[in-house]
Amino acid sequence: MPPLKEQIAVHVPPRASRTPAFENQPPASPHRGGHYAGIHPEDQPYQTRQPKKPASPAYDDIPDEPRTPSSVRRYPVTTAPKQRFRLNIGAFVLLALGTVLLAVVFALAIVEIISPALQNWHDTQTYGYPRTTHARTIAGHGDPAHPYSDYIGVNLKCSLYVVELGESGPGKQVPHLYYIAHFVGPNCDLIAITSITFADENGDGKVDMLIVANNTLYILYNDGTTFRQSSK
Known part of the structure; x- marks a missing residue:
């Protein structure tokens, strides 16, 4: 039988592609929980993030300053200087x-x-319009049965008139028309006879007619049957 040749073992490193992925992981847990398919023991959970480093011990010995509650804080208030009032x-x-x-x-x-x-x-x-006013008195122009007479003052196209009507009935007393005055200018048709009154102005015992229009007094004198512009 021929002699055997000396065999020398040579270590060949495994290829990177054939290296199992689990060689870089920690060893198996004694709890038999494994490290694959998300199976981890409760006392050794698998952490995907690295834990934060603890704070430097140089700053741990410095105590935190107490913070004042916001309700007790005092903030400095700057007030503008008062300005004196100057009259312009x-x-x-x-x-x-x-x-x-x-x-x-x-x-x-x-x-x-x-x-x-x-x-x-x-x-x-x-x-109203046309301007109209009315008065009633005993002027002595009626009969004993109907002594009263009615007087109507009217403004017709800027001319003032007074109409005397007896109360004895038609045909027994003739109406009288008295011309008072005529006005010109704008709104002259709005001038009204504001009052018609009666009083004995000349002392003959007969009442005379006093007419006021546009703050002017007009007097018609009674002759016993009608009124006239003059007392004569």
Whole structure:
């Protein structure tokens, strides 16, 4: 039998592709839980992230300063210095002048616009349109059975008239028409006879007719049967 040749063992490192993936993992647990397919013992869980490093011991010995509650904190308040009030004479004069001018304009508006409008409204409510007023008295122009007479003052196209009507009935007393005055200008048709009164002005014992229109007094004198412009 021929002699055997000396055999020398040569260690051949395994290929990287054939290296099992589990060689880099920790050894098997004695609890037989294994390290594959998500199976881990309860006392050794598998951590995918590295734990944070503990804080440096140099800062651990420094105690934290106590924090003051927010309700007790005091914040510094900076106040602006007070400024003294200085009167501006020019602004005061302009303000006073503007106030006076505004008052004047308002007064002119009252006199020129508001007052005439109110007067026109009052006359329309009182005398209507055309402006008409009425009076009744015993002037001595009727009969004993019907002594009263009616007087109607009217503005017809800026002319003022007074109509006297007896109460004795038609045909027994003739109506009388008295011309008072004529006006011209804008809104002359709005002038009303504001009052018709009767009084003995010349002392003859007969009542005379007193007519007021546009703040003017007109007197018609009684002759016993009618009224005239003159007492003669």
